[in-house]
Amino acid sequence: MFMTKNVLKNLMTKYATRLYPFHKREPFKNVKGELKIDMDKCILCGVCKLRCPSQCIKVDKQAKTWEVDPFSCVYCGICVEACPVKCLYQEGQYRAPLAEMDMVLHIQEAKPVEPAPAT
Ligand code: SF4
Numbered sequence: 332m333f334m335t336k337n338v339l340k341n342l343m344t345k346y347a348t349r350l351y352p353f354h355k356r357e358p359f360k361n362v363k364g365e366l367k368i369d370m371d372k373c374i375l376c377g378v379c380k381l382r383c384p385s386q387c388i389k390v391d392k393q394a395k396t397w398e399v400d401p402f403s404c405v406y407c408g409i410c411v412e413a414c415p416v417k418c419l420y421q422e423g424q425y426r427a428p429l430a431e432m433d434m435v436l437h438i439q440e441a442k443p444v445e446p447a448p449a450t
């Protein structure tokens with residue numbers, strides 16, 4: 332009898348959960364979301380890699396690549412604070428679910444070489 336009362340009550344009340352990912356909850360204010368980089372500004376110094384507590388950043392200065400493992404990142408924001416040129420930032424959104432685990436790779440495009448001034 333106790334159970335029937337509970338079942339009837341649950342059928343009459345609003346759902347306590349959402350049908351994710353079709354119904355997403357709006358992120359809370361000031362949420363530290365997905366880590367992003369402005370690769371044009373990055374100087375490939377590696378400070379973010381050294382400061383990351385999860386050791387999920389890889390920087391290769393020669394190949395001009397910056398990589399993050401989004402599955403190891405704990406979104407603490409330490410790398411964002413440590414970056415000397417402020418090219419890292421976090422969006423106020425959580426990362427979308429993925430079917431496969433993969434690194435997020437950014438390759439810096441070669442900058443045009445400015446001609447030397449004529450003497
Ligand atoms: S700390 Fe900033 S500039 Fe240095 S490698 Fe990381 S993202 Fe690039």
Ligand code: SF4
Binds near residue numbers: 399409
């Ligand atoms: S947000 Fe934190 S865990 Fe994620 S890459 Fe930056 S320092 Fe590492």
